[in-house]
Amino acid sequence: METVTANKYTYKDFANDQEVRWCPGCDDYVILRSVQKALPEMGVKKEDVVFISGIGCSSRFPYYMGTYGMHGIHGRAPAIASGVKLANPNLSVWVITGDGDSMAIGGNHFIHVLRRNINLNIILFNNEIYGLTKGQFSPTSLVGQKTKSSPFGNTQPPFSPGELAIGAQARFFARIGGNAPKEMTDIFIEAEKFKGTSLVEVLQNCVIFNDGCYVKYTDKSVREDKQLFVEHGKPMIFGKERNKGLMLNKLKLEVVTIGENGVTEEDILVHDAKEKDPTMHQMLVRLEYPLVTGIIRSYDDVTLEEREDALTAQIKSKSKFKQTDDLFFSGETYEVK
Amino acid sequence: MIAAEKPRSEAEALEAVVIRFVGDSGDGMQLTGTQFSDTSAMFGNDVATFPNYPSEIRAPQGSLYGVSGFQVHIGSVEISTPGDNVDLLVAMNPAGLKTNLYAVKPGQTIIVDADSFTKKNLEKAQYATNPLEDGSLSNYRVIQVPMSSLTKEALKNIEGLDQKMITRSKNMFALGMVYWLYSRSPEHTIEFFNKKFKTKPHLIEANTKVLNAGYFYAETIELIPNSYSVSPAKMQSGTYRIIMGNTATAWGFLAAAEKSGLELFLGSYPITPATDILHELVKHKHFGVKAFQAEDEIAGITSAIGASFAGDLAITTTSGPGLALKGEALGLAMMIELPLVVVNVQRGGPSTGLPTKTEQSDLLQAMYGRNGESPVIVIAASTPANCFTYAYQAAKLALEHMTPVVLLTDGYIANGSAPWRIRKVEDLPEIKTRKVTEVKENWHPYNRDEITLARDWAVPGTPGFEHRVGGLEKDQKTGNVSHVPENHEVMTQVRAEKVKRVQSFIPDLIPEFASEGDLLIVGWGGTYGSLHTAAKQLYDAGSRNIGFAHFNYINPLPRNTEEVFKKFKKIVVCELNNGQFANILRMNFSREFLQHNKVQGLPFANNELLEKFKQIVE
Numbered sequence: 001m002e003t004v005t006a007n008k009y010t011y012k013d014f015a016n017d018q019e020v021r022w023c024p025g026c027d028d029y030v031i032l033r034s035v036q037k038a039l040p041e042m043g044v045k046k047e048d049v050v051f052i053s054g055i056g057c058s059s060r061f062p063y064y065m066g067t068y069g070m071h072g073i074h075g076r077a078p079a080i081a082s083g084v085k086l087a088n089p090n091l092s093v094w095v096i097t098g099d100g101d102s103m104a105i106g107g108n109h110f111i112h113v114l115r116r117n118i119n120l121n122i123i124l125f126n127n128e129i130y131g132l133t134k135g136q137f138s139p140t141s142l143v144g145q146k147t148k149s150s151p152f153g154n155t156q157p158p159f160s161p162g163e164l165a166i167g168a169q170a171r172f173f174a175r176i177g178g179n180a181p182k183e184m185t186d187i188f189i190e191a192e193k194f195k196g197t198s199l200v201e202v203l204q205n206c207v208i209f210n211d212g213c214y215v216k217y218t219d220k221s222v223r224e225d226k227q228l229f230v231e232h233g234k235p236m237i238f239g240k241e242r243n244k245g246l247m248l249n250k251l252k253l254e255v256v257t258i259g260e261n262g263v264t265e266e267d268i269l270v271h272d273a274k275e276k277d278p279t280m281h282q283m284l285v286r287l288e289y290p291l292v293t294g295i296i297r298s299y300d301d302v303t304l305e306e307r308e309d310a311l312t313a314q315i316k317s318k319s320k321f322k323q324t325d326d327l328f329f330s331g332e333t334y335e336v337k
Numbered sequence: 338m339i340a341a342e343k344p345r346s347e348a349e350a351l352e353a354v355v356i357r358f359v360g361d362s363g364d365g366m367q368l369t370g371t372q373f374s375d376t377s378a379m380f381g382n383d384v385a386t387f388p389n390y391p392s393e394i395r396a397p398q399g400s401l402y403g404v405s406g407f408q409v410h411i412g413s414v415e416i417s418t419p420g421d422n423v424d425l426l427v428a429m430n431p432a433g434l435k436t437n438l439y440a441v442k443p444g445q446t447i448i449v450d451a452d453s454f455t456k457k458n459l460e461k462a463q464y465a466t467n468p469l470e471d472g473s474l475s476n477y478r479v480i481q482v483p484m485s486s487l488t489k490e491a492l493k494n495i496e497g498l499d500q501k502m503i504t505r506s507k508n509m510f511a512l513g514m515v516y517w518l519y520s521r522s523p524e525h526t527i528e529f530f531n532k533k534f535k536t537k538p539h540l541i542e543a544n545t546k547v548l549n550a551g552y553f554y555a556e557t558i559e560l561i562p563n564s565y566s567v568s569p570a571k572m573q574s575g576t577y578r579i580i581m582g583n584t585a586t587a588w589g590f591l592a593a594a595e596k597s598g599l600e601l602f603l604g605s606y607p608i609t610p611a612t613d614i615l616h617e618l619v620k621h622k623h624f625g626v627k628a629f630q631a632e633d634e635i636a637g638i639t640s641a642i643g644a645s646f647a648g649d650l651a652i653t654t655t656s657g658p659g660l661a662l663k664g665e666a667l668g669l670a671m672m673i674e675l676p677l678v679v680v681n682v683q684r685g686g687p688s689t690g691l692p693t694k695t696e697q698s699d700l701l702q703a704m705y706g707r708n709g710e711s712p713v714i715v716i717a718a719s720t721p722a723n724c725f726t727y728a729y730q731a732a733k734l735a736l737e738h739m740t741p742v743v744l745l746t747d748g749y750i751a752n753g754s755a756p757w758r759i760r761k762v763e764d765l766p767e768i769k770t771r772k773v774t775e776v777k778e779n780w781h782p783y784n785r786d787e788i789t790l791a792r793d794w795a796v797p798g799t800p801g802f803e804h805r806v807g808g809l810e811k812d813q814k815t816g817n818v819s820h821v822p823e824n825h826e827v828m829t830q831v832r833a834e835k836v837k838r839v840q841s842f843i844p845d846l847i848p849e850f851a852s853e854g855d856l857l858i859v860g861w862g863g864t865y866g867s868l869h870t871a872a873k874q875l876y877d878a879g880s881r882n883i884g885f886a887h888f889n890y891i892n893p894l895p896r897n898t899e900e901v902f903k904k905f906k907k908i909v910v911c912e913l914n915n916g917q918f919a920n921i922l923r924m925n926f927s928r929e930f931l932q933h934n935k936v937q938g939l940p941f942a943n944n945e946l947l948e949k950f951k952q953i954v955e
Binding site: 018045046047048049050052055062063065066067068069070071072073076079080081082083084085086087088090091108109112308311312315316319321322323324325327328329331332333334335336337 | 443475476572573574575576577578579588591592595600602604621622623624625627629631632633635636639640641642643644645646647648649651665666669673758759760761762796797798799800801802803804805806807808809817818
């Protein structure tokens with residue numbers, strides 16, 4: 001990717017003249033603006049940026065960008081984006097998807113893009129509901145949740161996107177509340193920097209069909225006490241008083257209070273996002289109190305393009321075939337007069 | 338026991354097939370060959386055989402002069418010789434391969450017992466390097482089967498067999514495979530075991546088990562026979578090579594990529610009988626080919642759509658059920674007006690159907706298998722060699738008209754081999770893409786060429802052309818999302834008209850033999866060989882009132898189609914389906930179309946066509 005001096009652009013360069021049509025108050029606006037604010041900081045040229053989406057409320061996203069974009073078909077954005085990136089590895093490719101798009105109809109493409117580790121960025125808008133089709137439960141809806149298609153309560157247990165992703169070998173996984181634009185912007189910048197498939201799950205509130213689904217974690221009044229925002233190399237401490245932290249108790253994570261029972265800051269686990277072994281990352285993803293946000297996993301690995309490039313260069317250097325004529329006339333041929 | 342199904346012989350449709358079994362003199366090749374020819378004769382084939390074995394009863398094992406062979410020539414037409422060229426060689430050891438390779442035509446199939454290619458056996462056969470690994474067999478279709486170990490495994494629970502007995506029954510594994518390949522039931526041979534080993538039930542069980550194991554193995558790996566194809570009698574001068582249809586298809590795209598200056602991207606998921614195109618294209622990384630084996634059929638086509646958006650020559654390859662899965666994405670490619678070629682190597686349907694057999698029953702799926710009004714170009718190759726031409730042409734039309742193209746081939750021509758006059762890339766027609774680089778004022782993604790109506794191709798990475806495409810309907814001018822009723826109608830007509838205008842860029846239909854008269858034989862796609870042969874036979878025998886018109890372009894149809902039709906009193910449309918092309922013609926032209934159809938997973942047989950045509954003319 002050709003880089004440009006950061007800040008050559010402003011967020012306006014990445015917007016366009018189209019009227020944004022999400023419901024008033026939707027977190028999607030926050031995500032859109034955060035992306036537009038993050039892009040000028042990434043040092044990529046506008047013409048090299050491509051947004052690919054599937055179907056759903058979130059998937060209208062490319063239409064509101066000033067970059068190249070494609071509004072694809074339901075669930076297939078990761079596969080379309082893989083084709084874009086393999087065709088031109090110089091592009092900065094972004095997938096916009098929702099919990100229905102990526103976990104239900106597009107589940108297969110979602111796991112395989114992560115397994116392959118193609119260098120692209122996925123923003124997963126998780127609102128635990130189907131919005132565009134007006135309120136059915138999704139693969140991340142909770143058991144018991146009453147929706148248009150589960151009037152007596154949902155009976156299907158949910159996926160945790162992070163758990164599924166890391167199980168599918170995701171090398172980069174971050175999670176952030178839909179009401180945290182600053183942290184979100186920083187995470188998008190880190191996702192772009194990361195070489196490999198980066199998955200960012202945004203806990204996005206749907207004001208119409210699932211309003212308040214995350215308030216117990218994301219509301220400003222409880223956020224500091226209920227969320228642990230992790231940073232690589234720093235102790236996992238949270239709480240208004242900054243006195244809560246995580247320790248290991250046998251094979252489980254345990255919330256402890258610094259200053260009680262002889263616990264000091266040195267006893268608190270230090271976050272290692274770059275560790276290859278995903279065991280701790282899975283434990284962090286699964287934790288319900290505190291809810292872990294920030295970059296949970298960021299393990300540097302070889303990308304598919306790097307493997308392909310190396311192989312192609314090696315074969316090209318050895319091959320006797322420089323153009324198709326060489327191939328067509330090779331081996332057994334004969335003349336007809 | 339294999340359920341007794343009515344045996345259908347491949348050789349009823351093929352004019353003739355020559356099969357040679359070779360191995361060590363102790364490998365039982367004579368018995369294998371005799372069983373195959375007896376079974377074939379019982380099915381009503383004409384048969385000629387030619388046993389060839391060493392004078393020593395037991396020459397040194399694995400040596401070149403110890404090779405024993407048995408050749409069988411079977412066919413639906415009169416067979417007068419055991420055949421000159423071998424279509425299928427079954428080699429049980431390296432010595433057998435070495436001494437018999439000369440007789441096998443390039444492009445044909447060789448089945449080997451891979452377990453026998455040991456260092457010791459290779460030395461005995463005087464091979465310096467292993468021919469299965471050194472690339473010397475690249476002109477053949479080599480099927481490596483670990484026959485010795487599979488035989489051993491099949492027999493592991495049978496009491497009373499010694500090592501020698503186990504080793505010696507691997508010939509029945511080979512025979513089982515060949516029975517599957519040519520649609521013959523193993524029943525006759527099992528009866529033979531029952532008689533021969535009356536007093537040794539463990540040998541009946543063992544031989545039956547191995548025979549069936551071979552039969553099922555061939556079925557499991559979806560082994561396909563190299564189908565026979567008719568080559569033109571008078572050949573244009575030039576340099577030729579023997580090529581398989583699927584290889585020719587792959588090479589057509591290689592040539593188109595080079596000619597257009599684009600990189601080739603294949604998104605594909607393995608499916609019989611299309612997989613050989615993937616196998617071929619993965620070999621050509623030296624040309625920068627990006628062959629991506631995707632997680633499913635849908636990812637195969639959608640990754641290709643992504644690659645096309647990013648500026649590659651993008652293709653996806655599949656067979657019937659795969660095309661069904663790709664339908665929605667093909668609609669997207671049509672809607673966003675990107676170049677894309679979808680190759681459908683047709684097989685017997687519906688559903689999983691007959692994966693290894695041929696049929697032409699995906700025509701209407703290719704034409705209409707999408708939601709909404711979604712016309713695409715549909716073309717069909719008609720011989721193994723012209724798969725090259727039509728793959729090239731499919732790429733050219735897709736790129737120049739900014740639309741998806743469905744290229745139809747079928748199992749019969751895809752696995753058939755024929756002489757191909759090699760084309761130099763410089764001699765192929767120009768391909769001019771619609772890529773834009775120079776920024777224009779007020780540019781919009783739906784800026785169209787006045788003549789073709791093809792839109793501009795602005796690829797990511799090009800400054801000043803940032804735009805969004807998508808499955809939602811777009812405004813005809815700005816390319817922004819539009820739900821305006823009149824606009825939707827305009828865009829629908831433009832997309833249809835764009836495909837229709839391709840008519841001006843494809844050749845006219847040229848009937849062969851009579852250009853006016855009593856009967857016009859009409860066909861399309863892979864049935865060219867059999868229809869052409871039958872029409873020629875009638876013409877040569879004096880029926881100067883019979884013409885033959887074969888279609889390679891289905892949507893749009895050639896411009897002069899109606900003119901050609903008008904000159905004949907009767908038209909018979911011959912297809913390997915229930916009349917799909919006949920119905921397309923009925924939608925386009927108001928006249929009577931007679932039909933001749935066959936849905937057995939087999940090509941037309943010569944005598945059935947002759948009978949049908951004579952009956953119509955009388």
